Structure formats: C-alpha cells, structure tokens
Amino acid sequence: MKFISWNVNGLRAILKKDFLATFTELDADFFCIQETKMQAGQVEIDLPGYHQYFDYAERKGYSGTAIFAKHQPLSVSYGLGVAEHDHEGRAITLEYPEFYLVTCYTPNSQGELKRLPYRLEWDQAFRDYVSQLAAQKSVIFCGDLNVAHEEIDLKNPKTNHHNAGFSDEERQSFTTLLNNGFTDSFRYLHPDQTDIYSWWSYRFHARDHNAGWRIDYFIVSNDLKNRITTANILTDIYGSDHCPVELVIPDLGAEA
Structure with a gap:
C-alpha cells in the first residue's frame, strides 16, 4: 500500500498548477491532503477510481482536510469527536479491516506562540484519539x-x-505522542539524514537555499514499524510551500 500526504496550501489554487499530473504520476492507494482552504461545492475533482472525503472548516478559506482513497473504507469519521476541536476541518479517519488511516492538520501556534495553549489542548485530544x-x-x-x-x-x-x-512545549508534546506507542516513519528508516525538509517559507528564497523544516509526517503505531519499506520526502515536487511525503507498507488489509 502506498500513501501520500501533502499540505497543498489551497486545493483550488494547486489544481491550476500540476496537481492532477502529480496525483496521477504518484498513483497512491491513499492521497491525504491538508489545508484545502475550501467549502463544500466549491470545486469538483475528477479522480476516477478514487473515493473522496472532505472535512471543511466552518471559517471560509481556512484549514480543511481531504482523503482520496482507492479502497472503500468500512467507516468514515470527521474530527476528533470533541466539539471544541471539530470546527476547523482538521481530521478525517478512514477505517479498514487491518488499520485506521487518519489525516491531520495540526493547529499552528502562531506568532509569539499566542495560540500555544490551544495547540497543546489539541495535541492532548489528538493523542487520546489515536x-x-x-x-x-x-x-x-x-x-x-x-x-x-x-x-x-x-x-x-x-x-x-x-x-x-x-x-x-510542542517538541515535548510530540515526544509524548511517540512514547505512547507510535513511530516517526521517516526517522525510523533515515535516523541520521540531514538537510531534508518538507516546508519552506515563501520568504527570502528559502526553498532555493533549502532553509526548511520537516513538519509533515507519516506516523505509525509501533506494530507496523517493521513492515515499512519506504518513507520518503518528495522534495522535487512543487506547487505548494510544502512538498509531499510518502509511506509504503506492503500487504496491508484494505479490502472489506
């Protein structure tokens, strides 16, 4: 099974670029999207062979997530089931016979960490959820x-x-998450790899200078870590201030 995750920084905007060509070329079983920045009915995407699931923020042009899946899930849920956290379209869960797949767009703590208290509340709720x-x-x-x-x-x-x-605080929260039985797939396969990032500011030609951050992840429960064969960051793909990240785990049971 091949999984792709990508913060597209506006799905309508990236559709005007090379998104569909990239989507076709990557040919993933599951394509997870963050920051769609759209509402229901604002765009229709022709993706033959894929089921489409969207979680929209109540605020227009903000946040939002999506999953495009070749395999029909047993069930679909949106958000974390916690009212205070489910207004911004930040999570979708698909259930399959052998696993759950969750796409997540974690709140940004913002300048001067003004949203850090809420961010840490979200982290706790998300940790409990997964x-x-x-x-x-x-x-x-x-x-x-x-x-x-x-x-x-x-x-x-x-x-x-x-x-x-x-x-x-954010780094410790992430450590706590991993210590609860989860593995960062990229670091599991590439523990010492440096200078590879998934996000670059649009300012100061940051991507040209590779002055980036690795903030996009595939995390797996520990029982899956030894089955990972590929965990890559696809830095040669443009169209957003983020690039896609990839995970391959063969022989996962996705058929009902």
Whole structure:
C-alpha cells in the first residue's frame, strides 16, 4: 500500500498548477491532503477510481482536510469527536479491516506562540484519539503536524528556538505522542539524514537555499514499524510551500 500526504496550501489554487499530473504520476492507494482552504461545492475533482472525503472548516478559506482513497473504507469519521476541536476541518479517519488511516492538520501556534495553549489542548485530544484507535487495530496517521521534532529537522534550530513549531512545549508534546506507542516513519528508516525538509517559507528564497523544516509526517503505531519499506520526502515536487511525503507498507488489509 502506498500513501501520500501533502499540505497543498489551497486545493483550488494547486489544481491550476500540476496537481492532477502529480496525483496521477504518484498513483497512491491513499492521497491525504491538508489545508484545502475550501467549502463544500466549491470545486469538483475528477479522480476516477478514487473515493473522496472532505472535512471543511466552518471559517471560509481556512484549514480543511481531504482523503482520496482507492479502497472503500468500512467507516468514515470527521474530527476528533470533541466539539471544541471539530470546527476547523482538521481530521478525517478512514477505517479498514487491518488499520485506521487518519489525516491531520495540526493547529499552528502562531506568532509569539499566542495560540500555544490551544495547540497543546489539541495535541492532548489528538493523542487520546489515536491512542484509542490503536487499542483496536493498527493506526497510520499523517499530515502537517506543525512541529519540527529535533534540531536535525530544521535548518536553523538556534534562531528558531521558541518560535511556533519549534517551542520546547510542542517538541515535548510530540515526544509524548511517540512514547505512547507510535513511530516517526521517516526517522525510523533515515535516523541520521540531514538537510531534508518538507516546508519552506515563501520568504527570502528559502526553498532555493533549502532553509526548511520537516513538519509533515507519516506516523505509525509501533506494530507496523517493521513492515515499512519506504518513507520518503518528495522534495522535487512543487506547487505548494510544502512538498509531499510518502509511506509504503506492503500487504496491508484494505479490502472489506
């Protein structure tokens, strides 16, 4: 099974670029999207062979997630089941016979960490949610998790210390998540790889200089980690300020 996750920074905008060509070329079983920035009915996408699922934010032009799946799920749910966290279209869960797949767009802590308290509440709720799923069957979750975990995961850790996405609180929260029985697939296969990132600011030609952050992930419950054959960051794909990330786990049971 091949999984792709991509923060597209506006699905309608990226559809005007090379999204459909990239989508076809990658030929994933599951294609997870974050930051669709759209409402129901604003666009129709012709993706033959795929089931389409969207979670929209109540606020127009903001947040939003989607999953395009070749395999019809046993069930679909939206959000975390916690009212205070389910207004921004940040999570979709598909259930399959052997696993759950979750796409997530984690809230940004924003400048001066003004949204950090809410972000940490979200982290706790999300950690509880995926832990409850993992008690039932294997879990794969992915998305823009808005945190660079270790210094190796961003170009300039010293100057970004205490900034949104690299605060001590966010990094510790991510550590706690992993310690609850989950594995960062990219670091599992590439523990020492440096200078590979998934997001670059549009400012200061950051992508040209590869001054980026690794904030897009595929995380798996620990029972799946030894089955991972591929976990890549597709830095040669453009169209957004993020690039796609990829996971391959063969022989997962996705057929009902």
